[in-house]
Each structure stands twice: as C-alpha cells, then as structure tokens.
Amino acid sequence: MKKKAMEHTRLLALSLLGGEDMYGYQMIIELARRSNHVFDMKEGTLYPVLHGLEQEGFVEAYRKEAPTGRERKYYHLTRKGREALREEERSWKRYAGAVDAVLRGGAGVEPV
Amino acid sequence: MTRREFLDQVLAPLGRLTAEEREAVLRELEEHLEDRMEPMLERGWEAARAEERCLEAMGNPAEIGREMARQYRGKGWLWLGRAAVVLTAVVCIQALLGIGLLSNAWDSLAVRISPPTTIAADKLKNVEATEDLDIRAEVGNDVLRIYRVSVGEKEGRRTAMVLACMYDRLPFGIVAGDLNARSRLFNQRGEATGNGSGGTGSYGAACVARWTSVEPGDTYVVWECRAIGETIRLEVPLPGGEGTL
Amino acid sequence: MKKTKTLSRKRRALRRVLIAAAALFLVNRIFVVGLLFPIQAVRHNEELMGTGRTEVVRRDWDPSFHWDFVAYLTKSENIVMLSGARLTLYGWMSGFGRVVDCTEESPIHGGTWFLNWGARSVIYVFGRVDDPDITELNVQWTIAGDADSDMWIASKTGEWIEEDGRRYFLCSYTNANAADYRLPQVVGRDKEGNEIARVKLEQGASSSYN
Numbered sequence: 203m204k205k206k207a208m209e210h211t212r213l214l215a216l217s218l219l220g221g222e223d224m225y226g227y228q229m230i231i232e233l234a235r236r237s238n239h240v241f242d243m244k245e246g247t248l249y250p251v252l253h254g255l256e257q258e259g260f261v262e263a264y265r266k267e268a269p270t271g272r273e274r275k276y277y278h279l280t281r282k283g284r285e286a287l288r289e290e291e292r293s294w295k296r297y298a299g300a301v302d303a304v305l306r307g308g309a310g311v312e313p314v
Numbered sequence: 315m316t317r318r319e320f321l322d323q324v325l326a327p328l329g330r331l332t333a334e335e336r337e338a339v340l341r342e343l344e345e346h347l348e349d350r351m352e353p354m355l356e357r358g359w360e361a362a363r364a365e366e367r368c369l370e371a372m373g374n375p376a377e378i379g380r381e382m383a384r385q386y387r388g389k390g391w392l393w394l395g396r397a398a399v400v401l402t403a404v405v406c407i408q409a410l411l412g413i414g415l416l417s418n419a420w421d422s423l424a425v426r427i428s429p430p431t432t433i434a435a436d437k438l439k440n441v442e443a444t445e446d447l448d449i450r451a452e453v454g455n456d457v458l459r460i461y462r463v464s465v466g467e468k469e470g471r472r473t474a475m476v477l478a479c480m481y482d483r484l485p486f487g488i489v490a491g492d493l494n495a496r497s498r499l500f501n502q503r504g505e506a507t508g509n510g511s512g513g514t515g516s517y518g519a520a521c522v523a524r525w526t527s528v529e530p531g532d533t534y535v536v537w538e539c540r541a542i543g544e545t546i547r548l549e550v551p552l553p554g555g556e557g558t559l
Numbered sequence: 560m561k562k563t564k565t566l567s568r569k570r571r572a573l574r575r576v577l578i579a580a581a582a583l584f585l586v587n588r589i590f591v592v593g594l595l596f597p598i599q600a601v602r603h604n605e606e607l608m609g610t611g612r613t614e615v616v617r618r619d620w621d622p623s624f625h626w627d628f629v630a631y632l633t634k635s636e637n638i639v640m641l642s643g644a645r646l647t648l649y650g651w652m653s654g655f656g657r658v659v660d661c662t663e664e665s666p667i668h669g670g671t672w673f674l675n676w677g678a679r680s681v682i683y684v685f686g687r688v689d690d691p692d693i694t695e696l697n698v699q700w701t702i703a704g705d706a707d708s709d710m711w712i713a714s715k716t717g718e719w720i721e722e723d724g725r726r727y728f729l730c731s732y733t734n735a736n737a738a739d740y741r742l743p744q745v746v747g748r749d750k751e752g753n754e755i756a757r758v759k760l761e762q763g764a765s766s767s768y769n
Binding site for chain 3: 338412486
C-alpha cells in the first residue's frame with residue numbers, strides 16, 4: 203500500500219512540475235489547492251520522491267531565491283521526466299477508465 | 315517531538331549519503347518547516363505549538379529517512395566520480411612536475427611560425443645571398459620543411475647552406491628523432507662535400523643545417539632525408555635565380 | 560536571478576569524468592606525459608622513430624627483472640620494432656627501443672637492444688624471418704676476451720611467433736653483461752640442420768635507465 207502511495211506521489215509531483223518549476227513546500231500548497239484538499243498526504247514523504255526523481259534524471263534541481271526572498275531548492279522537469287509523465291498519465295487514465303467502466307457496469311446497485 | 319529530534323530521526327538511516335547530500339536533505343526539510351510555520355506564527359500561534367503541528371504534518375521521520383536512503387543506493391556513480399577526481403589530481407600533479415616539458419609543445423608551435431634562422435649562422439662567411447623558402451614534404455607522420463638557403467664561403471670554398479626543420483603533422487605531436495643523422499645535402503653533381511650541424515631538437519621539433527660546395531652556374535642543391543622505407547629528395551633552388559652565380 | 564545547480568550523483572560523476580578526460584587529453588598532448596596504458600608509450604615510440612603505425616606481435620613483461628617495465632615487439636609491413644614502456648611518476652613513458660628496417664630483401668632481419676637499468680641489464684634479440692625454409696634459428700655471440708669460444712643460444716621453432724603468415728622471434732638474456740656480448744649473428748637452418756642463412760646483426764642501440 204505504501205509503495206502505491208509513493209507511485210501516486212511520483213505521478214503527482216511530475217504533473218505539478220509539468221507546469222512550472224517549484225520547490226517542495228510550494229508543491230504541497232499547490233497540490234492541496236488543485237485537489238481541493240482531498241490529497242492530504244504526509245508532507246515529508248514528498249522529499250524522498252523528489253530526490254528519487256532527481257537521481258533518475260526525471261527532474262533537475264537548482265537553488266534560487268523564492269518570491270518570499272529566501273533561497274529555495276527548485277525542481278525542474280527534464281525532457282526525460284516529461285516523457286515519463288506522459289507515459290504515467292496514459293497508464294493512469296487507462297487504469298481510471300477501467301475502474302470507471304466497472305463501476306458503471308454495476309450502476310444502480312448503490313450500497314445500502 | 316522537537317524539530318531537532320525529528321531531523322535526527324530522518325538523518326539516522328542516511329549514513330550512506332555523502333556529507334554534502336545529507337546537508338542538502340537537512341536544509342530542504344528545515345526550509346519546508348520554516349515556510350510552513352511562518353503564516354501560523356503570523357496568525358498568532360505559539361512557536362512551540364506551531365512547530366509541533368508542522369512536524370506532525372510532515373509524517374513519520376524514521377520512514378522519511380528510510381525512503382530517502384532508498385533513493386541514494388547507487389554507489390557506482392559516487393565511486394566513478396571519486397575515481398575521476400583522483401585521476402584529475404594525478405594528471406594535474408604530473409603536469410606541474412613536468413612543467414619543463416612544455417618546451418616540447420613550444421618548439422612544436424614555434425617552428426611552424428618562425429623556425430630559427432641562427433643555426434650554424436657563424437659557419438658561413440662572406441654570405442652572398444640568402445633566401446627564405448617554404449618547401450615541404452611529408453615524411454611518415456611528420457612534415458619536413460626547408461626554409462632558408464644561403465650561399466657564402468666556408469673553408470675557402472663557395473658553399474650553399476640549407477636550413478630545414480621537421481615537426482609532427484599535428485600541433486604538439488611528437489617528431490621523429492635523428493633528423494640530423496638522416497639528412498644529407500648534395501650539389502648538382504651529386505656530391506655531398508660538407509656535413510652539417512644539428513640545431514635544436516626535442517620531442518616537438520628538430521632543426522638542422524646542412525652545407526655542400528657549389529660552383530658558379532649551379533642553380534639548385536638537393537636535400538635528401540632518409541626515413542623508414544623511403545628516401546625523400548627535395549630540390550632546393552639557389553638564391554638569385556638561374557645563371558646569376 | 561542567480562541560480563545554482565545541484566547535481567545528481569550520476570550527473571556529478573559524468574561531469575567529473577569529462578573534466579578528467581579533458582585534463583588527461585591536454586596533458587597527454589601538450590606535456591607528452593600522463594599515459595594510462597603502456598601501449599600508448601609504444602605509440603610515442605612510433606612517433607619518435609618515425610615508423611608509422613605498428614601492430615603488437617608480443618608483449619614481454621618479466622616482473623622479476625623490473626615489474627614496471629614492459630617490452631613490446633611490434634611490426635608493420637616494412638619494420639620490426641622493439642619498444643620499452645616504463646611506468647614512472649609521470650605515468651607510462653617511452654623507454655625507447657630499436658627499429659629494424661625490413662625493406663631490403665634478406666632471409667633474416669634482426670636487431671639487438673641492450674638495456675641497462677641500475678645494476679641489472681637485459682639483452683634482447685629480435686627480428687623477422689622471411690625465408691620459409693628456415694625452421695631453426697640460433698643466435699650467436701662472441702664472448703669478450705675469448706676470441707675462440709663462441710656462445711650459442713638456440714631459439715627453436717616452437718618459440719617463434721607467427722603473425723599473418725610471417726614469422727617473428729624475440730629472445731632475451733636477463734642480467735647479461737652487455738660489454739661481454741659481441742658480434743651478434745643469427746644463423747638459420749633448414750629441416751636437415753644445414754645452415755642456409757647467416758646474418759650479422761648491427762650492434763649499438765642501447766638504453767640506460769636510472
């Protein structure tokens with residue numbers, strides 16, 4: 203189950219970075235905002251995921267001054283990371299579509 | 315749990331990371347806590363309470379540490395990088411110790427731009443004419459270049475002296491040794507009456523002078539250079555053009 | 560705005576390897592030192608002797624003589640070359656050597672190389688045999704101070720090296736006193752043991768290391 207959670211976090215992190223370069227805390231805020239606070243993940247678990255992506259070459263990191271005036275570690279999606287994001291997005295959509303189809307098949311059988 | 319205790323627990327499984335990597339992990343987590351606590355403090359939270367709350371939101375520190383350690387399992391790149399640093403250091407030390415060897419590189423360049431014209435300059439008296447030339451031939455991997463011819467007097471005889479240099483085709487390349495012993499100068503009658511003298515010689519370049527007697531009316535001399543499997547012969551026109559001598 | 564990149568292990572390692580390779584290339588080219596492999600010293604020898612590219616026929620490494628010295632017998636169409644490669648503070652370096660020109664027709668082409676290294680020395684005899692009838696080779700020396708006694712050292716068929724249809728030979732006498740060995744000759748014999756070729760070798764090339 204934990205492994206699953208890691209993989210989800212990976213996809214979410216790649217997806218967040220698909221738009222712009224961000225630092226860790228910014229990603230947590232953005233994730234909560236976009237998911238309407240549904241994803242209430244443990245914040246610290248984001249960092250091992252980011253470091254893993256960095257070692258694999260999916261993201262690059264650099265230190266830059268944030269709008270708050272303090273220096274932060276920003277993550278940037280590499281070309282390799284963008285390809286991985288596209289791939290993972292596809293397989294996630296397949297998976298979600300399949301779950302959806304199964305649920306629609308049992309329509310009307312609302313749990314009582 | 316205090317912030318210190320939390321971070322210590324994260325760091326505990328990270329023994330295999332380099333100090334630099336550990337420092338980066340620590341710094342990033344501290345920055346996260348800083349960013350997260352600031353708005354709470356602004357809203358009037360008590361510092362200790364705010365910290366406790368933030369640490370709670372972070373999750374289990376031991377688990378974060380374990381997961382983090384899993385991301386840094388690849389030792390291969392680390393050692394490859396270290397080996398490269400050692401090699402660079404060794405090579406730089408060799409370069410420093412061998413600073414004198416730069417003269418080879420210098421010779422190799424200098425001879426292309428301006429070969430030395432002072433070789434054996436004192437051997438020829440009453441110089442009648444001197445001409446700079448540029449006659450080149452490839453000898454193996456090297457280039458033989460004849461760059462000056464003079465006519466004057468040596469030991470009472472009219473003598474032509476020719477200067478030649480040799481260098482590798484590539485800048486900084488090594489030139490074949492012994493140009494001095496491999497070269498001879500013949501006059502129009504096929505006589506090699508004089509020998510010659512070696513000028514400079516190093517890994518980078520070789521320059522030598524050769525002379526032979528000439529008679530009035532002679533128009534050329536021949537430089538011969540022996541190499542493995544071949545002998546190069548270059549006709550060197552005497553200065554002043556035909557019939558002036 | 561100022562950006563400082565942080566690097567993953569892989570990127571950092573690759574960057575360091577690149578820097579090391581560039582430093583190595585520069586030092587190799589410009590200082591002519593810092594060679595990583597002994598064969599590069601042979602390449603240097605080719606340049607010094609003006610032989611052009613040669614191929615290795617045999618590598619002779621005798622740690623009981625000097626562990627940091629390797630002799631290479633190499634060949635091309637026109638020459639046979641014996642080169643030394645020494646491991647020094649500067650990496651592998653050319654230990655010079657000897658070239659035998661094989662352009663002129665001869666049943667046997669050969670050369671000697673005397674190498675002094677401190678108290679130890681070695682004498683190499685090497686070359687190429689072009690006469691297919693020769694099946695046995697003897698290297699003959701005249702020992703100093705004794706004009707009548709010849710010293711015979713045989714180098715038999717089995718020790719020859721066949722490469723591309725040509726036959727090469729290499730023999731060495733370790734800790735031999737070079738001053739005592741004179742007038743080297745190589746004698747070729749056919750299957751019946753009849754002498755069919757006798758070639759005097761040029762003596763002279765010698766190198767000294769400290």
